[in-house]
Amino acid sequence: MSNGFKSPYQLITDRILADLARGVAAWAKPWNSDAPAVASRPMNFSNSAVYRGVNTIMLHIACVERGWPVPAFATFNQVRKLKGSIIKGSKGEHVFFKSQVEANPKTAEEEGRANADGKIKRTVLKGYTVFNLAQVEGIEIDLPGLAKPSEIPSEIVDLAQLVGVTLRHGGDKAIYRPDIDAVTMPVPESFESLAHYKATAFHEIGGHGTGHESRLNRQFGRKFGDDAYIFEEMIAELCAAFLALEFGVQGDLRHPEYIASWIKVLKSDNRAFYRAAAEAQRAMDWIRERAGGPSP
Structure with a gap:
């Protein structure tokens, strides 16, 4: 598109392709945390939710490349609710989720399942921004308390x-x-x-x-x-x-x-x-x- 818009899928793909072009698989990059008590899976420090799917990979890559020792993130509003603030000049990371939106049908098959308003529900990928704990000031987080033991056997x-x-x-x-x-x-x-x-x-x-x-x-x-x-x-x-x-x-x-x-x-x-x-x-x-x- 003329305005330079990229779909969330393209943003993800471009990020992965950039590393693959250098002969590197971004998801396999080693990451040495300075906070071993914290679970290595990227998670939200506001609500303790663990990120899933492609978000796990994208946030892991961000931690590796930007040297963040703790894979803990939150949105701007979540940080504000915790009485904290984002350090000036910080650049957030994209995370993605699927959402249903109403749209005009494009095919005869879609027209056949349109609602009373002539619309169909289409699943789209959307994104929002999160900030790493290292980009936040004014709050204290119980880092060991973020750790979640795995139910999966490690042996x-x-x-x-x-x-x-x-x-x-x-x-x-x-x-x-x-x-x-x-x-x-x-x-x-x-x-x-x-x-x-x-x-x-x-x-x-x-x-x-x-x-x-x-x-x-x-x-x-x-x-x-x-x-x-x-x-x-x-x-x-x-x-x-x-x-x-x-x-x-x-x-x-x-x-x-x-x-x-x-x-x-x-x-x-x-x-x-x-x-x-x-x-x-x-x-x-x-x-x-x-x-x-x-x-x-």
Whole structure:
């Protein structure tokens, strides 16, 4: 559009593409918090709500790039209600949510379900601005009180049992086989660190394992490189990132060779990353419910 407007989907996609073009997966960037008592998942310090889906990734990236030690955010009005203020010159971060709006029908099918006013309800993505705790003054927050213990088991053997996949060790490749519903991992000692082992296992078990037809029934793709295959890899990468944030484990880019393919997909579909993050969040919700956590 002539006024330079970008849709929320395009804002998200442009942000991710900027890093991918440099050969970096933004969601796998390590983040070392100076406040280890605080949960690593981005959350709202006003109401203790944990951000979800693509917002988790976008706010994590902001913390990494801007050096914020605590992943806690709030809106301008929430800060004001807490009797605080935003430090002058601070630039906020976008978070996104879906909302229904009334619109004019564009097709015959839409006209057929229009209401009495001739309108239909259409779901759109909207955004609003939040500020990090480091950008706020005049209030005190109980940082340890923000921490929320996870219901999900952090040990890989326990996670595999919870999901329901068979876990085996051996060989030099990490792989999930949906035909036998099993994950094969190299022995932990062969990885650079225990964190790298866990990050890889998160990808295979929490990511691919949840997509099995007996669970969330995702499409895995028929061959290396097709669109469904690449999209599934993106989902698994993001699910691994969510689990890494859950337990404060340094993220690890599982398949760096996919970056060129991800760039191609995102350039052709500016909703692809949002949808992948939503599917990864769906997988996390499934795992959390299975572990006895609260329903999303």
